[in-house]
Protein backbone atom coordinates (compact mmCIF):
# COMPACT_ATOMS: atom_id res chain seq x y z
CA UNK A 1 0.00 0.00 0.00
CA UNK A 2 2.97 2.33 0.48
CA UNK A 3 3.95 4.15 -2.69
CA UNK A 4 7.65 4.76 -3.06
CA UNK A 5 7.61 8.30 -4.32
CA UNK A 6 10.06 9.55 -1.74
CA UNK A 7 13.14 11.48 -2.90
CA UNK A 8 16.54 9.78 -2.98
CA UNK A 9 14.88 6.39 -2.60
CA UNK A 10 18.07 4.54 -3.36
CA UNK A 11 18.72 1.48 -1.25
CA UNK A 12 22.31 0.63 -0.48
CA UNK A 13 23.60 -2.82 0.33
CA UNK A 14 23.63 -3.81 3.96
CA UNK A 15 27.16 -3.69 5.39
CA UNK A 16 29.17 -6.87 5.88
CA UNK A 17 28.67 -8.27 9.35
CA UNK A 18 25.23 -6.66 9.70
CA UNK A 19 23.65 -8.11 12.84
CA UNK A 20 20.51 -9.82 11.57
CA UNK A 21 18.92 -10.94 14.80
CA UNK A 22 15.78 -11.22 16.86
CA UNK A 23 14.75 -10.18 20.37
CA UNK A 24 13.11 -11.38 23.55
CA UNK A 25 13.04 -10.32 27.19
CA UNK A 26 13.51 -12.50 30.26
CA UNK A 27 10.10 -12.25 31.91
CA UNK A 28 8.27 -12.67 28.64
CA UNK A 29 10.09 -15.79 27.45
CA UNK A 30 11.84 -17.63 30.28
CA UNK A 31 9.13 -18.74 32.71
CA UNK A 32 10.68 -20.54 35.72
CA UNK A 33 9.88 -17.38 37.64
CA UNK A 34 10.96 -18.84 41.00
CA UNK A 35 13.27 -21.66 39.90
CA UNK A 36 16.79 -22.25 41.20
CA UNK A 37 16.84 -19.40 43.66
CA UNK A 38 15.31 -16.68 41.46
CA UNK A 39 13.64 -13.88 43.42
CA UNK A 40 10.33 -12.22 42.46
CA UNK A 41 10.27 -9.16 40.23
CA UNK A 42 7.54 -6.53 40.03
CA UNK A 43 6.16 -8.47 37.07
CA UNK A 44 5.93 -11.72 39.06
CA UNK A 45 3.99 -10.11 41.90
CA UNK A 46 1.53 -8.22 39.74
CA UNK A 47 -2.01 -8.76 41.03
CA UNK A 48 -3.34 -9.51 37.55
CA UNK A 49 -1.99 -10.54 34.18
CA UNK A 50 -2.97 -9.60 30.65
CA UNK A 51 -6.25 -11.21 29.57
CA UNK A 52 -6.37 -13.28 32.79
CA UNK A 53 -3.74 -15.62 31.41
CA UNK A 54 -3.03 -18.59 33.62
CA UNK A 55 0.46 -20.11 33.80
CA UNK A 56 1.75 -16.72 32.83
CA UNK A 57 4.87 -17.47 34.82
CA UNK A 58 5.70 -20.41 32.56
CA UNK A 59 5.86 -18.12 29.50
CA UNK A 60 7.61 -20.08 26.72
CA UNK A 61 9.59 -22.08 29.29
CA UNK A 62 12.77 -20.92 27.59
CA UNK A 63 14.65 -21.29 30.88
CA UNK A 64 14.36 -25.06 30.53
CA UNK A 65 14.33 -25.22 26.72
CA UNK A 66 17.00 -22.67 25.83
CA UNK A 67 19.22 -25.31 24.16
CA UNK A 68 16.45 -26.35 21.76
CA UNK A 69 15.60 -22.69 21.15
CA UNK A 70 19.18 -21.69 20.39
CA UNK A 71 19.43 -24.61 18.00
CA UNK A 72 16.37 -23.28 16.16
CA UNK A 73 17.87 -19.76 16.14
CA UNK A 74 20.93 -21.33 14.52
CA UNK A 75 18.76 -23.06 11.92
CA UNK A 76 17.12 -19.75 11.05
CA UNK A 77 20.60 -18.34 10.64
CA UNK A 78 20.34 -15.57 13.24
CA UNK A 79 23.59 -13.69 13.61
CA UNK A 80 22.51 -12.00 16.83
CA UNK A 81 20.09 -12.63 19.66
CA UNK A 82 18.98 -9.82 21.90
CA UNK A 83 17.72 -11.03 25.28
CA UNK A 84 17.54 -9.62 28.77
CA UNK A 85 19.06 -10.91 31.98
CA UNK A 86 16.58 -11.18 34.85
CA UNK A 87 18.07 -9.10 37.65
CA UNK A 88 16.28 -11.32 40.19
CA UNK A 89 17.90 -14.48 38.81
CA UNK A 90 21.33 -12.99 39.47
CA UNK A 91 20.54 -11.09 42.70
CA UNK A 92 17.20 -12.37 44.04
CA UNK A 93 16.46 -9.36 46.26
CA UNK A 94 18.13 -6.83 44.00
CA UNK A 95 21.10 -5.86 46.15
CA UNK A 96 21.88 -8.83 48.43
CA UNK A 97 23.62 -12.15 47.84
CA UNK A 98 24.38 -13.39 44.35
CA UNK A 99 22.55 -16.51 43.14
CA UNK A 100 25.14 -18.80 41.55
CA UNK A 101 22.53 -20.88 39.72
CA UNK A 102 21.11 -17.81 38.03
CA UNK A 103 24.59 -16.70 37.01
CA UNK A 104 25.26 -20.18 35.60
CA UNK A 105 22.07 -20.15 33.51
CA UNK A 106 23.18 -17.12 31.48
CA UNK A 107 26.65 -18.61 31.03
CA UNK A 108 24.99 -21.69 29.52
CA UNK A 109 22.78 -19.57 27.29
CA UNK A 110 25.62 -17.31 26.11
CA UNK A 111 27.91 -20.28 25.51
CA UNK A 112 25.23 -22.01 23.44
CA UNK A 113 24.74 -18.83 21.38
CA UNK A 114 28.45 -18.40 20.76
CA UNK A 115 28.78 -22.06 19.79
CA UNK A 116 26.02 -21.50 17.21
CA UNK A 117 27.80 -18.40 15.87
CA UNK A 118 25.18 -16.02 17.29
CA UNK A 119 26.26 -12.70 18.80
CA UNK A 120 24.64 -12.15 22.22
CA UNK A 121 23.18 -8.67 22.78
CA UNK A 122 22.33 -8.29 26.44
CA UNK A 123 19.68 -5.97 27.90
CA UNK A 124 20.43 -5.46 31.57
CA UNK A 125 16.94 -4.45 32.65
CA UNK A 126 13.70 -5.04 30.76
CA UNK A 127 10.73 -4.05 32.97
CA UNK A 128 11.49 -6.60 35.74
CA UNK A 129 12.69 -4.59 38.73
CA UNK A 130 13.30 -6.81 41.79
CA UNK A 131 10.17 -6.74 43.97
CA UNK A 132 12.34 -6.35 47.09
CA UNK A 133 13.73 -3.07 45.71
CA UNK A 134 10.23 -1.95 44.75
CA UNK A 135 9.18 -2.50 48.37
CA UNK A 136 11.90 -0.01 49.39
CA UNK A 137 10.64 2.64 47.01
CA UNK A 138 11.95 1.28 43.71
CA UNK A 139 13.50 3.87 41.43
CA UNK A 140 12.29 6.68 43.68
CA UNK A 141 14.92 5.52 46.16
CA UNK A 142 18.47 6.47 45.16
CA UNK A 143 19.69 3.18 46.64
CA UNK A 144 18.21 1.45 43.59
CA UNK A 145 20.79 3.33 41.50
CA UNK A 146 23.60 1.77 43.54
CA UNK A 147 21.93 -1.64 43.35
CA UNK A 148 21.70 -1.40 39.56
CA UNK A 149 25.32 -0.34 39.23
CA UNK A 150 26.44 -3.25 41.39
CA UNK A 151 24.32 -5.61 39.24
CA UNK A 152 25.78 -4.11 36.05
CA UNK A 153 29.36 -4.43 37.31
CA UNK A 154 28.70 -8.03 38.19
CA UNK A 155 27.36 -8.74 34.69
CA UNK A 156 30.40 -7.09 33.10
CA UNK A 157 32.74 -9.16 35.30
CA UNK A 158 30.89 -12.44 34.67
CA UNK A 159 30.03 -12.20 31.00
CA UNK A 160 32.31 -9.45 29.71
CA UNK A 161 34.74 -11.85 28.08
CA UNK A 162 31.86 -13.28 25.99
CA UNK A 163 29.50 -10.34 25.40
CA UNK A 164 30.41 -7.28 23.33
CA UNK A 165 27.04 -5.52 23.05
CA UNK A 166 25.20 -4.23 26.14
CA UNK A 167 21.91 -2.39 26.43
CA UNK A 168 21.18 -0.55 29.66
CA UNK A 169 17.44 -0.11 30.20
CA UNK A 170 14.67 -1.18 27.85
CA UNK A 171 12.18 1.55 26.99
CA UNK A 172 12.74 3.82 29.96
CA UNK A 173 10.53 6.34 28.15
CA UNK A 174 7.62 3.90 27.94
CA UNK A 175 7.96 3.02 31.62
CA UNK A 176 7.74 6.70 32.52
CA UNK A 177 4.98 7.60 30.07
CA UNK A 178 2.85 4.49 30.63
CA UNK A 179 3.96 3.45 34.08
CA UNK A 180 2.39 0.01 34.30
CA UNK A 181 5.68 -1.89 34.44
CA UNK A 182 7.53 0.48 36.73
CA UNK A 183 6.56 -0.74 40.18
CA UNK A 184 3.94 0.11 42.77
CA UNK A 185 2.94 3.54 43.93
CA UNK A 186 0.32 4.97 46.25
CA UNK A 187 0.71 8.49 44.89
CA UNK A 188 -1.64 10.24 42.51
CA UNK A 189 -1.96 13.47 40.56
CA UNK A 190 0.95 15.91 40.48
CA UNK A 191 2.68 14.14 43.34
CA UNK A 192 2.76 10.92 41.33
CA UNK A 193 4.10 12.73 38.27
CA UNK A 194 6.83 14.45 40.24
CA UNK A 195 7.80 11.12 41.75
CA UNK A 196 7.80 9.56 38.30
CA UNK A 197 10.27 12.12 36.95
CA UNK A 198 12.42 11.63 40.03
CA UNK A 199 12.49 7.92 39.19
CA UNK A 200 13.33 8.87 35.63
CA UNK A 201 16.27 10.95 36.84
CA UNK A 202 17.54 8.06 38.94
CA UNK A 203 17.30 5.71 35.96
CA UNK A 204 19.32 8.18 33.88
CA UNK A 205 21.95 8.21 36.61
CA UNK A 206 21.96 4.41 36.85
CA UNK A 207 22.37 4.20 33.08
CA UNK A 208 25.21 6.74 33.05
CA UNK A 209 27.06 4.96 35.84
CA UNK A 210 26.62 1.62 34.10
CA UNK A 211 28.02 3.06 30.86
CA UNK A 212 31.02 4.48 32.73
CA UNK A 213 31.61 1.15 34.52
CA UNK A 214 31.32 -0.76 31.25
CA UNK A 215 33.95 1.35 29.55
CA UNK A 216 36.25 1.08 32.52
CA UNK A 217 35.88 -2.67 33.01
CA UNK A 218 35.57 -3.69 29.36
CA UNK A 219 37.45 -1.39 26.99
CA UNK A 220 36.34 -3.37 23.93
CA UNK A 221 32.67 -3.63 24.84
CA UNK A 222 29.96 -1.39 23.41
CA UNK A 223 27.02 -0.09 25.37
CA UNK A 224 23.95 2.01 24.62
CA UNK A 225 20.44 2.93 25.73
CA UNK A 226 17.35 1.17 24.31
CA UNK A 227 14.42 3.62 24.23
CA UNK A 228 11.30 3.30 22.10
CA UNK A 229 11.58 5.99 19.45
CA UNK A 230 8.58 6.93 17.32
CA UNK A 231 8.94 9.96 15.11
CA UNK A 232 6.17 12.49 15.75
CA UNK A 233 4.35 14.04 12.77
CA UNK A 234 2.48 17.34 12.92
CA UNK A 235 -1.14 16.95 11.82
CA UNK A 236 -0.65 19.65 9.17
CA UNK A 237 1.65 22.47 8.13
CA UNK A 238 -0.15 24.83 10.55
CA UNK A 239 2.55 26.46 12.70
CA UNK A 240 0.64 25.54 15.88
CA UNK A 241 0.61 21.88 14.83
CA UNK A 242 4.39 21.99 14.32
CA UNK A 243 4.87 23.42 17.81
CA UNK A 244 2.67 20.72 19.32
CA UNK A 245 4.62 18.01 17.49
CA UNK A 246 7.89 19.49 18.79
CA UNK A 247 6.57 19.36 22.35
CA UNK A 248 5.57 15.72 22.20
CA UNK A 249 8.68 14.77 20.26
CA UNK A 250 10.84 16.30 23.01
CA UNK A 251 8.90 14.75 25.88
CA UNK A 252 8.56 11.29 24.32
CA UNK A 253 11.79 10.88 22.37
CA UNK A 254 14.55 13.46 22.69
CA UNK A 255 14.46 13.75 26.47
CA UNK A 256 15.75 10.17 26.61
CA UNK A 257 18.25 10.21 23.78
CA UNK A 258 19.66 13.68 24.57
CA UNK A 259 20.27 12.60 28.15
CA UNK A 260 21.92 9.34 27.15
CA UNK A 261 24.15 10.91 24.49
CA UNK A 262 24.83 14.48 25.61
CA UNK A 263 24.22 13.94 29.31
CA UNK A 264 21.88 16.89 29.61
CA UNK A 265 18.14 17.42 29.82
CA UNK A 266 16.40 18.36 26.60
CA UNK A 267 15.44 22.00 27.10
CA UNK A 268 11.85 21.76 25.78
CA UNK A 269 11.18 18.75 28.00
CA UNK A 270 12.84 20.49 30.95
CA UNK A 271 10.71 23.61 30.43
CA UNK A 272 7.60 21.43 30.28
CA UNK A 273 8.54 19.72 33.56
CA UNK A 274 9.15 23.15 35.08
CA UNK A 275 5.71 24.47 34.04
CA UNK A 276 4.12 21.39 35.54
CA UNK A 277 6.16 21.50 38.76
CA UNK A 278 7.53 18.02 38.01
CA UNK A 279 11.26 18.73 37.71
CA UNK A 280 13.31 16.18 39.64
CA UNK A 281 15.72 17.04 42.41
CA UNK A 282 19.24 16.87 41.10
CA UNK A 283 21.86 16.06 43.71
CA UNK A 284 25.34 17.53 43.68
CA UNK A 285 27.52 15.68 41.22
CA UNK A 286 24.64 14.16 39.22
CA UNK A 287 25.04 16.44 36.21
CA UNK A 288 28.77 15.71 36.03
CA UNK A 289 28.11 11.96 36.00
CA UNK A 290 25.46 12.32 33.29
CA UNK A 291 27.80 14.43 31.19
CA UNK A 292 30.76 12.08 31.60
CA UNK A 293 28.97 8.96 30.32
CA UNK A 294 28.91 8.26 26.59
CA UNK A 295 27.10 5.50 24.72
CA UNK A 296 28.80 3.76 21.78
CA UNK A 297 25.57 3.40 19.81
CA UNK A 298 21.85 4.01 20.09
CA UNK A 299 19.59 0.97 20.20
CA UNK A 300 15.93 1.72 19.69
CA UNK A 301 12.60 -0.06 19.42
CA UNK A 302 10.27 1.06 16.64
CA UNK A 303 6.69 0.02 16.01
CA UNK A 304 4.86 3.11 14.75
CA UNK A 305 5.02 6.86 14.31
CA UNK A 306 2.69 9.21 16.16
CA UNK A 307 0.74 12.20 14.90
CA UNK A 308 -0.35 15.19 16.94
CA UNK A 309 -1.95 18.58 16.40
CA UNK A 310 -2.36 21.87 18.23
CA UNK A 311 -4.39 21.39 21.41
CA UNK A 312 -7.90 22.64 21.91
CA UNK A 313 -7.48 22.61 25.65
CA UNK A 314 -10.34 20.22 26.34
CA UNK A 315 -10.81 16.47 26.53
CA UNK A 316 -11.00 16.37 22.75
CA UNK A 317 -7.18 16.50 22.88
CA UNK A 318 -7.21 12.92 24.19
CA UNK A 319 -7.64 9.78 22.17
CA UNK A 320 -10.06 7.74 24.21
CA UNK A 321 -9.45 4.16 23.19
CA UNK A 322 -7.34 2.67 25.93
CA UNK A 323 -4.19 3.97 24.30
CA UNK A 324 -1.20 1.73 25.00
CA UNK A 325 2.45 2.53 24.45
CA UNK A 326 2.22 2.68 20.66
CA UNK A 327 -0.79 4.96 20.47
CA UNK A 328 -0.63 8.64 21.02
CA UNK A 329 -2.73 9.62 24.03
CA UNK A 330 -2.70 13.39 23.82
CA UNK A 331 -2.34 15.83 26.66
CA UNK A 332 -4.98 18.46 27.33
CA UNK A 333 -3.63 21.88 26.44
CA UNK A 334 -0.31 20.61 25.09
CA UNK A 335 -0.95 18.48 22.03
CA UNK A 336 -3.93 16.74 20.51
CA UNK A 337 -3.83 13.05 19.60
CA UNK A 338 -4.56 12.52 15.92
CA UNK A 339 -5.45 9.38 14.01
CA UNK A 340 -3.18 9.56 10.98
CA UNK A 341 -5.53 9.09 8.02
CA UNK A 342 -2.62 8.06 5.78
CA UNK A 343 -1.67 4.95 7.72
CA UNK A 344 -3.29 1.54 8.10
CA UNK A 345 -3.50 -0.01 11.56
CA UNK A 346 -2.78 -3.49 12.80
CA UNK A 347 -5.51 -5.39 14.61
CA UNK A 348 -4.49 -3.82 17.90
CA UNK A 349 -4.84 -0.28 16.61
CA UNK A 350 -1.13 0.37 16.09
CA UNK A 351 -0.40 2.40 12.97
CA UNK A 352 1.88 0.69 10.45
CA UNK A 353 4.43 3.09 9.01
CA UNK A 354 7.55 1.68 7.32
CA UNK A 355 8.44 5.07 5.79
CA UNK A 356 8.24 6.60 9.27
CA UNK A 357 10.87 4.04 10.27
CA UNK A 358 13.26 5.56 7.74
CA UNK A 359 12.40 9.05 8.98
CA UNK A 360 13.05 7.96 12.56
CA UNK A 361 16.47 6.53 11.62
CA UNK A 362 17.40 9.65 9.66
CA UNK A 363 16.56 11.94 12.56
CA UNK A 364 18.38 9.83 15.15
CA UNK A 365 21.47 9.77 12.95
CA UNK A 366 21.29 13.45 12.17
CA UNK A 367 20.97 14.42 15.84
CA UNK A 368 23.61 12.13 17.32
CA UNK A 369 25.87 10.63 14.63
CA UNK A 370 26.05 7.38 16.56
CA UNK A 371 25.60 3.94 14.96
CA UNK A 372 22.06 2.61 15.27
CA UNK A 373 20.70 -0.83 15.97
CA UNK A 374 17.00 -1.65 15.95
CA UNK A 375 16.25 -3.83 18.97
CA UNK A 376 12.50 -4.23 18.40
CA UNK A 377 10.10 -3.96 15.49
CA UNK A 378 7.46 -6.46 14.52
CA UNK A 379 3.84 -7.46 14.12
CA UNK A 380 1.67 -9.01 16.82
CA UNK A 381 -1.08 -11.26 15.46
CA UNK A 382 -3.32 -14.17 16.41
CA UNK A 383 -1.31 -16.78 14.48
CA UNK A 384 -2.94 -20.16 13.91
CA UNK A 385 -1.54 -23.54 12.92
CA UNK A 386 -3.07 -24.44 9.54
CA UNK A 387 -4.27 -27.89 8.52
CA UNK A 388 -0.93 -28.57 6.88
CA UNK A 389 0.71 -28.04 10.27
CA UNK A 390 2.36 -24.80 9.15
CA UNK A 391 1.98 -21.25 10.38
CA UNK A 392 1.36 -19.12 7.31
CA UNK A 393 2.22 -15.69 8.69
CA UNK A 394 2.51 -13.91 5.35
CA UNK A 395 1.18 -10.73 6.98
CA UNK A 396 4.30 -10.73 9.22
CA UNK A 397 6.58 -11.32 6.24
CA UNK A 398 4.95 -8.37 4.50
CA UNK A 399 5.41 -6.14 7.57
CA UNK A 400 9.05 -7.11 8.08
CA UNK A 401 9.88 -6.85 4.38
CA UNK A 402 8.53 -3.32 4.18
CA UNK A 403 10.49 -2.27 7.26
CA UNK A 404 13.74 -3.90 6.14
CA UNK A 405 13.42 -2.11 2.78
CA UNK A 406 13.38 1.15 4.68
CA UNK A 407 16.57 0.24 6.54
CA UNK A 408 18.23 -0.22 3.13
CA UNK A 409 16.96 3.21 2.09
CA UNK A 410 18.18 4.77 5.35
CA UNK A 411 21.61 3.24 4.79
CA UNK A 412 21.47 4.81 1.32
CA UNK A 413 20.75 8.13 3.07
CA UNK A 414 24.05 7.78 4.90
CA UNK A 415 22.67 6.46 8.19
CA UNK A 416 24.97 4.02 9.99
CA UNK A 417 22.77 1.04 10.93
CA UNK A 418 24.57 -2.06 12.15
CA UNK A 419 21.81 -4.43 13.21
CA UNK A 420 18.14 -5.35 13.14
CA UNK A 421 16.58 -7.48 15.88
CA UNK A 422 12.83 -7.71 15.32
CA UNK A 423 10.44 -8.67 18.08
CA UNK A 424 10.43 -11.54 18.64
CA UNK A 425 12.71 -14.53 18.16
CA UNK A 426 10.07 -16.89 19.53
CA UNK A 427 6.47 -16.55 20.74
CA UNK A 428 6.29 -15.11 24.22
CA UNK A 429 3.93 -13.28 26.53
CA UNK A 430 2.85 -9.95 25.17
CA UNK A 431 3.04 -6.99 27.53
CA UNK A 432 -0.62 -6.16 26.90
CA UNK A 433 -2.45 -9.14 25.40
CA UNK A 434 -1.20 -12.35 26.95
CA UNK A 435 -0.21 -15.37 24.88
CA UNK A 436 -2.52 -15.31 21.88
CA UNK A 437 -0.99 -12.16 20.48
CA UNK A 438 2.14 -13.60 18.94
CA UNK A 439 5.23 -11.98 17.44
CA UNK A 440 7.71 -14.85 17.08
CA UNK A 441 9.53 -16.43 14.18
CA UNK A 442 8.98 -19.67 16.11
CA UNK A 443 5.53 -20.78 17.21
CA UNK A 444 5.13 -22.07 20.78
CA UNK A 445 2.24 -24.46 21.17
CA UNK A 446 0.32 -23.18 24.17
CA UNK A 447 -2.60 -20.85 24.73
CA UNK A 448 -3.87 -18.66 27.53
CA UNK A 449 -5.33 -21.41 29.65
CA UNK A 450 -3.69 -24.60 28.43
CA UNK A 451 0.06 -25.14 28.44
CA UNK A 452 -0.26 -28.03 25.96
CA UNK A 453 3.19 -29.36 25.10
CA UNK A 454 4.95 -26.02 24.48
CA UNK A 455 6.30 -27.59 21.27
CA UNK A 456 8.23 -25.32 18.93
CA UNK A 457 7.36 -24.98 15.22
CA UNK A 458 9.15 -22.64 12.82
CA UNK A 459 6.71 -20.23 11.15
CA UNK A 460 6.84 -19.42 7.44
CA UNK A 461 8.30 -16.02 8.35
CA UNK A 462 11.33 -17.77 9.82
CA UNK A 463 12.10 -19.51 6.51
CA UNK A 464 11.72 -16.21 4.68
CA UNK A 465 14.00 -14.51 7.24
CA UNK A 466 16.64 -17.23 6.68
CA UNK A 467 16.80 -16.19 3.01
CA UNK A 468 17.00 -12.51 3.94
CA UNK A 469 19.92 -13.22 6.26
CA UNK A 470 21.70 -15.56 3.83
CA UNK A 471 21.52 -12.85 1.14
CA UNK A 472 22.54 -10.13 3.63
CA UNK A 473 19.30 -8.30 2.94
CA UNK A 474 19.44 -8.33 -0.85
CA UNK A 475 16.71 -10.96 -1.23
CA UNK A 476 13.50 -9.77 0.42
CA UNK A 477 11.10 -11.61 -1.90
Ligand code: BGP
Nearest residue numbers: 025171325380429430431432433
Ligand atom coordinates in the same frame (compact mmCIF):
# COMPACT_ATOMS: atom_id res chain seq x y z
C1 BGP B 1 7.68 -3.16 23.76
C2 BGP B 1 8.34 -3.96 24.86
C3 BGP B 1 8.34 -5.43 24.65
C4 BGP B 1 7.12 -5.98 23.93
C5 BGP B 1 6.67 -5.10 22.79
C6 BGP B 1 5.34 -5.51 22.19
O1 BGP B 1 7.21 -1.98 24.28
O2 BGP B 1 9.69 -3.57 25.04
O3 BGP B 1 8.60 -6.03 25.89
O4 BGP B 1 6.14 -6.39 24.79
O5 BGP B 1 6.56 -3.75 23.18
O6 BGP B 1 4.28 -5.04 23.00
P1 BGP B 1 3.01 -5.91 23.31
O7 BGP B 1 3.53 -7.16 23.90
O8 BGP B 1 2.19 -5.14 24.26
O9 BGP B 1 2.32 -6.14 22.01
